[in-house]
Amino acid sequence: MRVDKVRGSLLGTISIQRVSTDLPQVLSDCCIYKVPNLLRNVKPEAYTPQLISIGPLHHGNAKLEIMESKKWICFSEFKRNRMSDERIMDLVNIIRNKEKNIRQYYSKNFNEIGSRDFIEMILLDAVFIIEFIKESNDVEDGPKNFEPWMMSDIKEDLELLENQLPFFIIEEIYDEVNRARQELPSIPLLRLATFHFGKYAFPEVVNTDPKVEGSRHFTDLLRNLMLDGVTERSFTFDTIKLKYSAVMLRKAGVRFRVAKEKCMLNIRFEKGVLEIPRVEIDYSSERFVRNIMALEQCYKPFEAYICNYIKFLDNLINSAEDVDLLVGKGIILHWLGDDAALSNMINKLNENIGDTSAYYDDICKNMNLHYENRWNRLKATLELGYFAHVWRGTGTVVAAILLILTLIQTITSVKSVF
Structure with a gap:
């Protein structure tokens, strides 16, 4: 026909x-x-x-x-x-x-x-x-x-x-x-x-x-x-922004871990550990996410889960180094060629997205406070700078002991002469 x-x-x-x-x-x-x-x-x-x-x-x-x-x-x-x-x-x-x-x-x-x-x-x-x-x-x-x-x-x-x-x-x-x-x-x-x-x-x-x-x-x-299985949390209008990227947070002792959650939005921060469900990103992801975000902006501005999630990632990722850290922890799996491409994509997803009710404000607040605690940064500096590797830490201790023994031997030799 x-x-x-x-x-x-x-x-x-x-x-x-x-x-x-x-x-x-x-x-x-x-x-x-x-x-x-x-x-x-x-x-x-x-x-x-x-x-x-x-x-x-x-x-x-x-x-x-x-x-x-x-x-x-x-x-x-x-x-x-x-x-x-x-x-x-x-x-x-x-x-x-x-x-x-x-x-x-x-x-x-x-x-x-x-x-x-x-x-x-x-x-x-x-x-x-x-x-x-x-x-x-x-x-x-x-x-x-x-x-x-x-x-x-x-x-x-x-x-x-x-x-x-x-x-x-x-x-x-x-x-x-x-x-x-x-x-x-x-x-x-x-x-x-x-x-x-x-x-x-x-x-x-x-x-x-x-x-x-x-x-x-x-x-x-x-x-x-x-949103299937998303954690029930209250939306607020505080719009507290996460001030520090993944690399900066690591310098304050924040540890990153893959969350065993079926819903990618279920992010947790407890006792200095940030748990994020694994997210997979390919070349079609940007188009897909942009349309979900547009739907929320027009239809669900007070339940903008996906917009809030992307804003959180946008604040967490400022550079290829941040992506590299999250990839290394197994939180992000992507096929965009290089980490800079992913960082650039996520930062642009949030462009012209208006402020809506906030979903992660309590997490952002606690992460900001964690970073701004001087003791957390000092402790992380010691761990990352001096004891990042167990053999490096052991070598420092051994060298100190040898130096002390050498000093004692020198003093003993000088005394024996007199």
């Missing part, structure tokens, strides 16, 4: 019924944002899809046009697989009945996109996402409709804040497709999506955490999975 024929058939299906317009406005539904220019201007490509547009914010972008034909090919294959015109009509009706609710998820109005085009866009994108995630998780046969080089690029684009569909509409379409195809038992979409984004060491089985189950879209899901 030709792609243009499939599109014509779908457009005809959408146009045969009137769109409901009497649904109430729910402003609190808004959770998919155009990234503020203050953040976007720092690194525009971090927030802009490079291969595929999902949803209305980048719809019609000429640079992404090549993947639109790919969506129609994917939809054509999808329709062949036990999806009759009647079944497609069921999917259209699901979207039609929720159109106003879907539109309210976005921070920008799209009145220029008519109802028929909007429904077509949502259906086409939702089907593409479902088929892509299913093929990505097919470990036996692998992807059939997507070239290998596309997989990682599409996956990254699906994580972007501006490139989202409401999770609920993808889930409703997914469930309806499974019913139509009688694909039972089927894997819940939430679990399938978690497996798909499993690169970031999320739990293998989705728990019943209401935050995870209540995820509004994929970017929100990624954030909620990162």
Whole structure:
């Protein structure tokens, strides 16, 4: 079946019924944002899809046009697989009945996109996402409709804040497709999506955490999975800044240790020991983290866990030497080529991120006090400068003893002469 024929058939299906317009406005539904220019201007490509547009914010972008034909090919294959015109009509009706609710998820109005085009866009994108995630998780046969080089690029684009569909509409379409195809038992979409984004060491089985189950879209899901198991702490407005870098803190006797925690945010400082869960960083991490931070700035400014975590790392890392120390302790594992590149990346992540409620203020306060205690710095100087190596310390003691014995022998010899 030709792609243009499939599109014509779908457009005809959408146009045969009137769109409901009497649904109430729910402003609190808004959770998919155009990234503020203050953040976007720092690194525009971090927030802009490079291969595929999902949803209305980048719809019609000429640079992404090549993947639109790919969506129609994917939809054509999808329709062949036990999806009759009647079944497609069921999917259209699901979207039609929720159109106003879907539109309210976005921070920008799209009145220029008519109802028929909007429904077509949502259906086409939702089907593409479902088929892509299913093929990505097919470990036996692998992807059939997507070239290998596309997989990682599409996956990254699906994580972007501006490139989202409401999770609920993808889930409703997914469930309806499974019913139509009688694909039972089927894997819940939430679990399938978690497996798909499993690169970031999320739990293998989705728990019943209401935050995870209540995820509004994929970017929100990624954030909620990162927060799985996070230590409950009170947010404050003290915004106490950590004043000293890792190398400086070591000179005050602070010891660094990898925390055995599944949640990367669970940092502890007790009795001069800073415990930080291991964090793995690669070339895609910056784009991923920037979009999570943008979501928090727009949607969760008073629960900005990830922004607070990055600010803590930013204060802890000022140079390649700080990175080297944390890498040596096994706290950071990265593939960016050199430590200076990682230091530079982390320092820039925090640029133009506004002050929000503070999560690590008590830890920062205690670490500052530890460094500012003169005794801690003096003791660390003695340990690092004179007794850093056990043989060096032993050699100093032996030399002192030999010097004393030599002095005694000299005095004894002088006395014997007289």
